[in-house]
Amino acid sequence: MNMRNVESFAAGQWVSPGAGARNIASAITGDVIAQAGNDGLDVQAMLGYAHDVGGPALRKMTFHDRARMLKAVALYLREQRQTLYDLSYDTGATLSDHKIDVDGGIGTMLVFASKGRREMPDAQVYLDGPPEQLGREGQFWGRHVCTPLQGVAVHINAFNFPVWGMLEKLAPTLLAGVPAIVKPATATCYVTEACVRMMLASGLLPEGALQLVSGGLGDMLDHLDCQDAVAFTGSAQTALKLRTNPVLMERSVRFASEQDSLNASVLGPDAVPGTPEFDLFVKEVQREMTAKAGQKCTAIRRIMVHEAQIDAVISALSEHLAKTAIGDPRLETTRMGALVSAGQKRDVLEKAALIGAEAERVFGDPDNFEVVGADKEKGAFVPPMLFHCAAPDEAERVHDTEAFGPVSTIMPYRDLNNAIDLLNKGKGSLVASVITNDGDVAREMVLGAAAFHGRLYFNNRTSMAEATGHGSPLPHMVHGGPGRAGGGEELGGIRGVMHYMQRTAVQGSPDILTAIGKQWVPGATEITDRAHPFTRTFNDLDLGETFYSGSRVVTLDDIETFAHFTGDTFYAHMDDAAAKANPFFPGRVAHGYLLLSFAAGLFVQPDPGPVLANTGLDNLRFMAPVEAGDSIKVRLSVKHKTPRNEEYGEVRWHVTLTNQNDEAVAEYELLTMNAY
Structure with a gap:
């Protein structure tokens, strides 16, 4: 059997085993099949390559760009997986074991790719929760945002899953916009190296996004700082040694550990x-x-x-x-x-x-x-x-x-x-x-x-x-656990991405927060001098484009007709005395869903156009009752835009219904799919 030289990929170059290389034996025969390790790796050059080349390239991409990249890489690996299966036999694993490792890793990448497209914006800033109004008049707001760490993630993985162990950490890291240096366990690093070669050969990753250490890390951890992160999987003893590294502690380097445990x-x-x-x-x-x-x-x-x-x-x-x-x-x-x-x-x-x-x-x-x-x-x-x-x-x-x-x-x-x-x-x-x-x-x-x-x-x-x-x-x-299990977390959908991002509280005017998050905040500048927004394509719409409708009087006949037509004859709409006995109502009131229907009639532009479908509404609140004789009108603003495929994107509209006294009676977010 030919000896396999397992190389490292450092600062853009493949580096062969050198001083400090270790032999790797087949689990089946005990014969030496490979060697890995090189004490001469320039770890500072590797960190610099990640910081100066990989990080900026990834941060230029949006979350959707990175999600598409993950999907493409995963599909590329799927086509090459037989090679990984064949290599993995010498780790002692069966074909069903390989599938847990290889197919499981690829599947994990695909899940993060999907979640990145569905749950994250086509932007470079992630909004963590809704904005908070901090000023009485609505001109001072705050919200939490997450941005990528401007360092590198060092992934130290265990021997048992040379592919899944790498990809389950790599997917959320790259989706966050952070480059990675992967250090697999030496006993099975030849499988990881083959997988890394495939990913780099695909040409789908930006330069500097991924590096590989086959063998020991040397003193790499001593050069990390507060923008870097370490994620470890392995024994509790090794985890303790790593987490107590004085440099990691002094510089508050993020450290996550997934350790052995008595499940x-x-x-x-x-x-x-x-x-x-x-x-x-x-x-x-x-x-x-x-x-x-x-x-x-x-x-x-x-x-x-x-x-x-x-x-x-x-x-x-x-x-x-x-x-x-x-x-x-x-x-x-x-x-x-x-x-x-x-x-x-x-x-x-x-x-x-x-x-x-x-x-x-x-x-x-x-x-x-x-x-x-x-x-x-x-x-x-x-x-x-x-x-x-x-x-x-x-x-x-x-x-x-x-x-x-x-x-x-x-x-x-x-x-x-x-x-x-x-x-x-x-x-x-x-x-x-x-x-x-x-x-x-x-x-x-x-x-x-x-x-x-x-x-x-x-x-x-x-x-x-x-x-x-x-x-x-x-x-x-979530994958991880307290106490002996290490006290850390991995995976968990978008939670896993957040481990490689910094959460920051930002405060400012509505216009400032709108500019930062690419999501319109109430009170920000409204654009009202354009054609009806439903006549404008996804690409033509700007955040803050606002339509003000005319008003409509809600009559008692409207309420009764709606009640009998829908079957919703709840007493608050039909029995004046019973409604007055309710602490929420002054007497008979309009159905909330009648108001939504009338609102649509007030803002919809009926002709065929860029709006392809209404796909739902979020965060509906009824804020004040509407009686017969009251009038309602609608303000409709472009809040957020998210591309969905090559043909259309999702527009999120902020909708507010007010009465004749300009008091808000209902508020919600309307979702439509609009052609580009």
């Missing part, structure tokens, strides 16, 4: 043998113990079962584990491959021995198991190992020792409070799952345990067909 799964007291939940629980635990050979940060390490069901679960789970074919991951019959390295194998066996001091091993003998298609002595193979801790309340090691492999401990609980106490003895985890069909059980679990866990995953007969699994972090939801 757990609870079988609800209602889930007895014969129920769908019991069978589901056994399958979920078996899958989480053996996927990636248990080398997942979300894998189930502790299994909590009501004491009455302990024997049944041990029996059923052992039966499922016995069907797990272990061997060369390239074989179609293999269901679990090897650990990533011989060193990892030694660590898992050592940790399993510590757990064994408090628990009895009831399945899996590391000295006696079968491996198909490979030499189990040369490869990093271990069997699934299930332990039973009969007295978990007094135990310590089962709650603080993680064997990062296919090792888990089953333990009994007496009642729900005891189950919650056992869950929380892990002192913080990325995820805990509860298999139950009882909503009260779920609620008690949230109240008692949510504070200790980054994610609570509930599954039962209703959700099982669609549920993605205990161990599947989704880009839509």
